[in-house]
Amino acid sequence: xxxxxxxxxxxxxxxxxxxxxxxxxxxxxxxxxxxxxxxxxxxxxxxxxxxxxxxxxxxxxxxxxxxxxxxxxxxxxxxxxxxxxxxxxxxxxxxxxxxxxxxxxxxxxxxxxxxxxxxxxxxxxxxxxxxxxxxxxxxxxxxxxxxxxxxxxxxxxxxxxxxxxxxxxxxxxxxxxxxxxxxxxxxxxxxxxxxxxxxxxxxxxxxxxxxxxxxxxxxxxxxxxxxxxxxxxxxxxxxxxxxxxxxxxxxxxxxxxxxxxxxxxxxxxxxxxxxxxxxxxxxxxxxxxxxxxxxxxxxxxxxxxxxxxxxxxxxxxxxxxxxxxxxxxxxxxxxxxxxxxxxxxxxxxxxxxxxxxxxxxxxxxxxxxxxxxxxxxxxxxxxxxxxxxxxx
Amino acid sequence: xxxxxxxxxxxxxxxxxxxxxxxxxxxxxxxxxxxxxxxxxxxxxxxxxxxxxxxxxxxxxxxxxxxxxxxxxxxxxxxxxxxxxxxxxxxxxxxxxxxxxxxxxxxxxxxxxxxxxxxxxxxxxxxxxxxxxxxxxxxxxxxxxxxxxxxxxxxxxxx
Numbered sequence: 001x002x003x004x005x006x007x008x009x010x011x012x013x014x015x016x017x018x019x020x021x022x023x024x025x026x027x028x029x030x031x032x033x034x035x036x037x038x039x040x041x042x043x044x045x046x047x048x049x050x051x052x053x054x055x056x057x058x059x060x061x062x063x064x065x066x067x068x069x070x071x072x073x074x075x076x077x078x079x080x081x082x083x084x085x086x087x088x089x090x091x092x093x094x095x096x097x098x099x100x101x102x103x104x105x106x107x108x109x110x111x112x113x114x115x116x117x118x119x120x121x122x123x124x125x126x127x128x129x130x131x132x133x134x135x136x137x138x139x140x141x142x143x144x145x146x147x148x149x150x151x152x153x154x155x156x157x158x159x160x161x162x163x164x165x166x167x168x169x170x171x172x173x174x175x176x177x178x179x180x181x182x183x184x185x186x187x188x189x190x191x192x193x194x195x196x197x198x199x200x201x202x203x204x205x206x207x208x209x210x211x212x213x214x215x216x217x218x219x220x221x222x223x224x225x226x227x228x229x230x231x232x233x234x235x236x237x238x239x240x241x242x243x244x245x246x247x248x249x250x251x252x253x254x255x256x257x258x259x260x261x262x263x264x265x266x267x268x269x270x271x272x273x274x275x276x277x278x279x280x281x282x283x284x285x286x287x288x289x290x291x292x293x294x295x296x297x298x299x300x301x302x303x304x305x306x307x308x309x310x311x312x313x314x315x316x317x318x319x320x321x322x323x324x325x326x327x328x329x330x331x332x333x334x335x336x337x338x339x340x341x342x343x344x345x346x347x348x349x350x351x352x353x354x355x356x357x358x359x360x361x362x363x364x365x366x367x368x369x370x371x372x373x374x375x376x377x378x379x380x381x382x383x384x385x386x387x388x389x390x391x392x
Numbered sequence: 393x394x395x396x397x398x399x400x401x402x403x404x405x406x407x408x409x410x411x412x413x414x415x416x417x418x419x420x421x422x423x424x425x426x427x428x429x430x431x432x433x434x435x436x437x438x439x440x441x442x443x444x445x446x447x448x449x450x451x452x453x454x455x456x457x458x459x460x461x462x463x464x465x466x467x468x469x470x471x472x473x474x475x476x477x478x479x480x481x482x483x484x485x486x487x488x489x490x491x492x493x494x495x496x497x498x499x500x501x502x503x504x505x506x507x508x509x510x511x512x513x514x515x516x517x518x519x520x521x522x523x524x525x526x527x528x529x530x531x532x533x534x535x536x537x538x539x540x541x542x543x544x545x546x547x548x549x550x551x
Contacts, residue, residue, distance in 0.1 A: 041522035216496030323415035354446040
């Protein structure tokens with residue numbers, strides 16, 4: 001019997017379809033993938049180590065840089081974790097909670113738009129890429145209005161928000177969510193019935209519900225395999241229990257189902273954002289807890305008490321009582337968890353991030369082995385990974 | 393609800409459960425490291441904790457045993473969380489792998505090995521994952537310098 005010869009090739013870390021610095025070592029038999037070994041870590045910045053050497057307020061900007069396509073979700077997970085550690089979750093004012101939900105859902109749309117854009121581009125549909133980035137730009141503009149930065153927003157604070165919504169912001173959001181369903185129809189018109197798109201996605205990258213749970217998939221990737229689990233509904237945080245929305249699930253667990261599931265998730269996000277706009281009422285944006293919350297800027301600039309207050313919190317920080325907590329949120333890509341340990345000092349003793357992309361990427365080999373090389377590209381796209389949070 | 397599971401766990405593994413702590417409504421059970429696979433298998437099969445959210449190490453430098461391996465579990469049916477911890481000493485710095493219980497554990501265990509130098513017995517592929525393969529030292533240990541080995545400490549403000 002003749003021995004079968006396989007060829008080993010590198011895909012990445014410099015490759016346009018690996019969505020960053022991901023390296024895959026592929027063993028190929030002709031065009032069929034026999035074995036896929038992901039290599040990660042090229043973007044490792046030691047975020048967890050850095051956080052151990054900063055006070056709680058100062059570790060917040062590190063979290064923007066995890067999943068840089070969804071910075072506000074990362075901020076949200078972190079501030080919720082610290083608030084839980086402090087035991088002040090119930091003190092967060094209503095307005096801050098509503099704005100947090102609104103921005104988290106806008107962030108979900110923003111992240112899903114980049115996913116759709118790059119996923120479609122990888123498979124060869126360039127028009128969708130341009131359209132998605134056009135809409136994403138509107139959310140970037142809102143980010144900029146709100147926080148001054150387009151990507152590293154750093155807008156939420158432990159205890160609430162850094163500042164109130166700027167003038168006219170609600171109208172911007174309203175205009176966006178009114179237009180978004182029409183845009184989604186456009187994307188669907190370009191892709192869903194497209195024979196090439198269907199051939200490239202249907203049955204590709206299949207994973208069953210049991211395998212998905214076993215390997216730890218979360219988010220839309222898990223729900224497309226038929227598991228009805230969404231942390232926003234099942235372990236609600238920051239007031240999600242008050243909102244009315246559907247958890248989008250699919251049955252087949254292939255790339256096409258994950259595509260339609262994410263599109264529908266964007267529709268649900270628009271629904272939630274509309275409810276946020278209806279609920280927005282005037283009120284405080286920071287908890288009334290001077291031992292934790294930074295004072296508003298005008299107090300710092302105009303009064304000695306405000307300045308001392310700011311100085312004291314920035315130099316000394318606050319000290320949560322010793323203990324440990326885990327806070328998981330439904331980030332656009334799946335469950336984003338923060339496991340925090342306090343030893344009673346002003347710095348976190350340990351901050352472990354559970355990045356959804358890291359765990360989801362682990363499923364890649366079993367999803368692509370036995371399929372064609374071209375399907376690897378589609379499967380990386382459908383998993384929606386960001387190397388910033390994988391490598392941390 | 394998770395109290396019931398902890399009671400069941402204590403009954404089943406009376407010798408293995410070292411202590412239980414509740415903080416902010418979250419249960420943490422510390423177990424003997426030799427029983428970790430038995431405890432995890434029991435929790436998956438009999439208590440419904442079918443999802444391993446996260447696995448990580450913690451370095452308690454100065455206390456004995458030095459390390460903790462932490463398992464954050466989730467039950468998709470009842471939507472409940474439970475945290476299991478096992479202490480690992482510096483001399484015998486290893487613990488059995490739970491990648492046979494939940495396949496998820498594969499990469500987080502590699503990360504724990506990479507960052508803390510805690511070995512996982514029976515792991516299918518125990519290599520460094522985030523650091524380069526030839527890296528020396530374990531960066532998340534508390535005695536590992538923040539600025540990295542053989543470098544001057546950054547002279548600007550850090551915190």
